[in-house]
Amino acid sequence: VRDTLRRVEASDVHGWCSVDGESALSRARELDKGRANEGDLPPLYGLPIAVKDTISVRDMPCTGGSRVLEGYVPSFDAPCVERLKAAGAVVIGKTNCDEFAMGSTTETSFFEQTVNPFDLSRTPGGSSGGSSAVVSNGEVPAALGSDTGGSIRQPASWCGVVGLKPTYGRVSRRGLLAYGSSTDCIGPMCTSVEDCAILLEAMAGHDPLDVSSLDAPVPEYAKLVDQFLNNKESLSGRPLSKMRIGLLKETLDDGEGRMQPAVMAAFKDSLSVFKALGAELIEVDIPNLKEYCAAYYITVMSEASSNLAKYDGIRYGLRTSSEDPRAKRVMVDSRETGFGQEVKQRILLGTFALSAGYSDAYYKKAQKMRAALASNFERVFELVDALILPTAPTTAYRLGQFKENKVETYIDDLLTVPASLSGLPALSVPCGISAEDLPIGLQIVGKPLDELRLLQIGAGYD
Numbered sequence: 398v399r400d401t402l403r404r405v406e407a408s409d410v411h412g413w414c415s416v417d418g419e420s421a422l423s424r425a426r427e428l429d430k431g432r433a434n435e436g437d438l439p440p441l442y443g444l445p446i447a448v449k450d451t452i453s454v455r456d457m458p459c460t461g462g463s464r465v466l467e468g469y470v471p472s473f474d475a476p477c478v479e480r481l482k483a484a485g486a487v488v489i490g491k492t493n494c495d496e497f498a499m500g501s502t503t504e505t506s507f508f509e510q511t512v513n514p515f516d517l518s519r520t521p522g523g524s525s526g527g528s529s530a531v532v533s534n535g536e537v538p539a540a541l542g543s544d545t546g547g548s549i550r551q552p553a554s555w556c557g558v559v560g561l562k563p564t565y566g567r568v569s570r571r572g573l574l575a576y577g578s579s580t581d582c583i584g585p586m587c588t589s590v591e592d593c594a595i596l597l598e599a600m601a602g603h604d605p606l607d608v609s610s611l612d613a614p615v616p617e618y619a620k621l622v623d624q625f626l627n628n629k630e631s632l633s634g635r636p637l638s639k640m641r642i643g644l645l646k647e648t649l650d651d652g653e654g655r656m657q658p659a660v661m662a663a664f665k666d667s668l669s670v671f672k673a674l675g676a677e678l679i680e681v682d683i684p685n686l687k688e689y690c691a692a693y694y695i696t697v698m699s700e701a702s703s704n705l706a707k708y709d710g711i712r713y714g715l716r717t718s719s720e721d722p723r724a725k726r727v728m729v730d731s732r733e734t735g736f737g738q739e740v741k742q743r744i745l746l747g748t749f750a751l752s753a754g755y756s757d758a759y760y761k762k763a764q765k766m767r768a769a770l771a772s773n774f775e776r777v778f779e780l781v782d783a784l785i786l787p788t789a790p791t792t793a794y795r796l797g798q799f800k801e802n803k804v805e806t807y808i809d810d811l812l813t814v815p816a817s818l819s820g821l822p823a824l825s826v827p828c829g830i831s832a833e834d835l836p837i838g839l840q841i842v843g844k845p846l847d848e849l850r851l852l853q854i855g856a857g858y859d
């Protein structure tokens with residue numbers, strides 16, 4: 398823990414919103430004492446971890462990258478944090494993110510700009526950009542991120558780390574600041590697939606206090622991944638020989654040129670690796686893949702407009718004092734000062750998409766598309782065990798690119814949002830490096846609750 402704190406101190410990537418060295422050290426001392434008494438080490442004994450600032454950790458500030466939550470210090474641990482702590486992990490601090498996780502570059506945060514350890518003039522991706530940056534920079538071995546439409550996978554890919562978005566409901570989302578509640582997920586970001594397996598195993602499982610939590614047994618991911626890497630096929634160099642891997646036509650033929658050539662090349666190279674590892678590659682089709690981006694943004698903005706109504710300057714965080722003490726004035730002023738531009742715009746668009754007279758054309762239409770996508774995935778997963786596709790169409794943006802053309806950055810989420818809309822698990826693993834030395838990631842998407850297979854494929858490929 399002391400070593401971690403030294404590295405955090407020396408870092409130049411600005412990945413943290415808050416660090417609590419004192420409590421991390423005292424927790425580490427407590428663990429040391431326990432060890433002297435009991436002898437047995439808990440599985441994550443003394444593991445320093447970072448937690449995205451959208452996730453509640455007891456007695457640490459939780460801002461979600463927003464000024465509106467200035468001064469809010471939750472009195473409880475999110476169940477995922479509680480479980481990691483119980484397994485011996487030590488929380489070092491909270492990591493920076495786009496405001497309420499709305500963004501792809503960590504640039505909408507109220508805090509200072511986090512940068513990419515591979516190139517300090519670029520973004521680490523987002524919204525979990527603080528988590529990906531501090532793991533990639535070697536400050537902590539593991540971090541938690543949250544992913545509504547790609548926020549674990551895309552920053553993992555841009556910073557050259559591994560990120561897992563579990564099946565919707567696999568990890569309790571209680572204690573996560575809600576953005577798009579119907580797709581919000583918490584997951585691990587680490588330097589290896591095996592580490593993601595260890596963290597997922599510690600965090601996953603039913604939470605009766607989260608209505609969307611799944612009541613399904615939690616496999617021993619870490620042990621089963623290890624066994625897989627040591628089975629007969631793996632030892633003979635063909636770990637994927639029983640896997641049917643699907644390739645989406647839409648990602649192989651990039652008619653519109655949205656995919657950077659370096660990303661395309663790395664992805665195509667990885668296909669020969671998959672083949673060499675024994676996988677059977679099968680072409681499948683999800684028509685109009687790109688259009689789901691629109692359905693995603695309509696859905697999450699609508700949900701956000703409702704979820705963010707509770708930040709009224711009365712119950713939590715920032716309260717702007719005004720001459721006029723009436724509640725309505727306090728609410729309007731606090732929200733006006735507390736929320737940033739992007740969040741305000743999304744609340745307005747979401748309110749519009751839900752309003753009488755427009756909801757049929759926008760919100761309800763988006764839900765119909767979501768249902769169509771789910772049946773497309775069902776059809777595809779009858780033919781294959783998992784799908785592979787690039788995680789993002791480009792490498793890390795330069796700082797400022799998001800502001801220059803916001804709609805383009807929304808569209809660049811096209812490869813991560815489909816799994817989100819259908820609640821499917823998806824793992825991003827590094828698959829190459831561009832001529833400019835920027836990491837490129839590959840995404841493996843699976844059936845609901847099929848995280849084990851994704852981890853096995855990822856570990857076999859890695």
Ligand code: GLN
Nearest residue numbers: 498499500545546547548
């Ligand atoms: N970039 C997407 C958005 O802004 C995804 C963000 C996320 O997954 N939290 O909504």
